């Protein structure tokens with residue numbers, strides 16, 4: 001997959017193989033962290049996180065009707081911050097049946113306050129053939145552009161077959177759970193980064209984990225979830241500077257396994 005050369009200090013971007021559009025390689029997940037409609041303090045944190053995300057050139061934001069109020073909070077905050085034109089909005093359909101799917105996808109667009117979605121995914125492949133037929137009608141094109149899968153140092157199974165198959169079929173890959181829902185931070189708590197991590201531009205464990213993911217050429221975009229503005233800046237930093245090559249990725253994996 002062609003890798004965009006980052007501009008002077010700009011973040012790494014990768015092309016969606018079938019459309020040619022380049023998107024920043026680190027996005028933002030909203031599961032739990034943006035499901036905050038009923039809590040003013042948490043909503044303010046989400047607003048600040050989204051603001052910092054956009055200021056640092058983040059664009060890809062991932063939601064789902066399964067994530068409670070996350071879609072409507074994302075739509076409300078993006079509108080309030082004037083970001084609607086800037087974001088690459090991805091959500092999912094998570095129901096059975098053609099009409100139910102259409103209703104849910106239309107509902108998602110209303111909640112996210114967009115006239116069109118940049119990416120619609122079938123959550124956990126629930127009734128995928130039905131929804132793919134609808135989406136093909138809507139898109140008037142014949143193929144799948146993206147898959148979304150969990151992939152991390154703690155859950156590396158996707159690189160057995162799926163990532164290579166995606167690259168072969170020119171399918172873009174969104175990586176979810178890049179920190180195994182945060183469990184990876186508990187594993188490295190109180191443990192310093194190895195000295196050699198500096199050589200690949202890692203100043204934090206989050207950057208170590210994300211750079212390992214972005215070092216796989218089949219990965220288009222990783223979407224760490226956070227409602228913490230400092231964490232979103234930390235995560236976006238991983239899309240700048242050097243990326244590990246295959247030998248370095250192996251070294252990182254061996255090191256992580258030893259912890």
Ligand SMILES: NC(=O)c1ccc[n+]([C@@H]2O[C@H](COP(=O)([O-])OP(=O)(O)OC[C@H]3O[C@@H](n4cnc5c(N)ncnc54)[C@H](OP(=O)(O)O)[C@@H]3O)[C@@H](O)[C@H]2O)c1
Pocket residue numbers: 028029030031032033062063175176177178179180181182185206223224225226227228230231232234235
């Ligand atoms: N989990 C799934 O099964 C699943 C399935 C489908 C899609 N997705 C999508 O993928 C996204 C990402 O997955 P995820 O949210 O489940 O897990 P994740 O991104 O692997 O981990 C999220 C956790 O990491 C913490 N975190 C984030 N950045 C950090 C940093 N720089 N330093 C320290 N801690 C940090 C967050 O806490 P703070 O808020 O404190 O930063 C949060 O607890 C979801 O939000 C969703 O959009 C997930």
